[in-house]
Amino acid sequence: MGHDHSHGAHAGHSHSHAGHSHSAGERNERRLLLAAALTTITLVAEAAGGIISGSLALLADAGHMLTDAAALILAWLAVRFARHPADWKRTYGFERFEVLAAFSNGLALFFISAMICYEAIERIYEPVAVLGAPMLVIAAVGLCVNVATLLILRHGGEANLNVRAALLHVISDLLGSVAAIIAALVILQTGWTPIDPILSIVITLLILRSAWYITKESGHILLEGAPSGLDVREVQKDLEANVPDVQSVHHVHAWSLSENRRVMTLHAQTCDTVPPEQVAAAIKARLKQAFGVVHATVEVEHKDCADAAHAKGCGKV
Template sequence: MSTPPADKGRCAGVPSDDTAGHAASAVTGPPGHGHDGGHGDGHAHGVAANADRRYLRGALILLALFMVGEVIVAFASGSLALLSDAGHMLSDVGAIAAALWAMRLAARPARGAWTFGWKRAEILSAAGNGITLLVVSGVVGIEAIRRLINPPTVQGGPVLVVALVGVAVNIGAAWLLARANRTSLNVEGAYQHILTDLYGFIGTVIAGIVILVTGWTRADAVASLIVVALMLHAAWGLLRDSGRVLLEAAPEGIDLDDIRTHLLGVEHVVDVHDLHVWTVTTDLPALSAHLLAEDSCFTDGHTPQLLDQVQACLGGHFDLEHSTFQLEPATHATHEHGLH
């Protein structure tokens, strides 16, 4: 069976060097990824994993040293804003440490029961970052409301000085993490921690100035509530994105109807069902589907070429790393009721 040229608007096929046969299914990927269905890195990133770890370690050391000093000054000055920033910074340190640990796990090769390796450790780390932000924001928010009602004595001078240093430290840490590969949800989670801490310190600087100029100590609690709002916003983003991955929702920007239309545009594909698209981890989407093909494809050994056509279609229109197809003759459709 020869393959006629693709009609305008249909996905064109590509030549195949595969030996003709009666393959019923295969694992494919976009052009350049090969047909081995392996678990190696398919996307080339601008920043290497070892560079990511170096940037994260630098930020970790910088924040840990400053956090110790901030806790001391917070207790000495009686500032909740500084203490809340220190608590958030503790979560920053924990987030970066967890991100580094998750990177090490994700780098482990696939073996045994772990057919995708430990790649989702990075997603779990991102979810943990979101949960940590929720917990810290709740603790700080309750104390901030209490102090807003009954404001204690707060020394504006130490608050202002430490907050200014904190702004500088967090700018340095944010700069380090911005150089890492932030397409990783794991790295992005650590970056969001740093960014909200930076905004929090800016609010604390303003609170310190207000206390020094006006003596209005409630400004300290107000600054804390601003930090809480920022933490909640960052937590929601991390939990939403990590939740989509863990619940195996289709990646954002991927339209299943669009994929189905393109697959049906491949010559000799009669129908597509049992179509699933999910994300294993950041930048590693996967797809599986049952393709009904013309019966003649299974008698003249055309299935390898058909798989190449499907591969070229997905590679040309969608960024899909792992694709698994089960090829079935059109007459097999009556055997699979209830599939979508």
């Protein structure tokens, strides 16, 4: 009786989007793997330097980089999983795995920050001996590697939440290396060791702001929240005003599979003289053009809403 779940308008777009996504995914996969390798090499060097010099600061930073290497490996695995095709169990595919990895990495940054602050406060009250020269050399090497890793990942994070979360771990390492260099120079010149934990706390506070943004954004996607910048009330008004033969739009639901894949379902009421597939195709074209929705399921109705008996307020968004 006039219901249409046609996805024909979406099919052509789906292939081109998938091709672009696979290409970007392959590039991000290579970037993340290289970044993980560089980070692992650096943490081994810092651990060795910490043992040789007796520097607790270097050993602590090596522990920090161990968690960052794990975060980069998780991000790399997420990109690999996201490229897997959809199957009968996961009909939308595996793209959401990248969002889950970003959320996990965001939470990890909060845990790491708490550990660093706890250790820094302990060191302020109970200063430890730090050898400035070895600390300076290892921190400088770490900075060079972190800059190289940052350059590798910076383009991949423009449109990928997972890569941005991994990039944030790298930035935290880079800032940590800068803080370690400054602290080493101060220690070499003055012998004042509290500068190390004080700078660690300052850097941690800077990282927490970005960690909150990554966790909040990925959490919103996991909770099936409406895509950023998309108001379903405006979608309803726009379709009623700009799509011919549409009398009303209701039961609008919007969410994201990943950061860049918007999905929507809606009901559209029209007169019974208009072919339902024609209305559905026009609505999908408008959603793609005006709102960037890549996948839409449109239920066309000629009279009463099919869900009116099950849900009050079906005539509303």
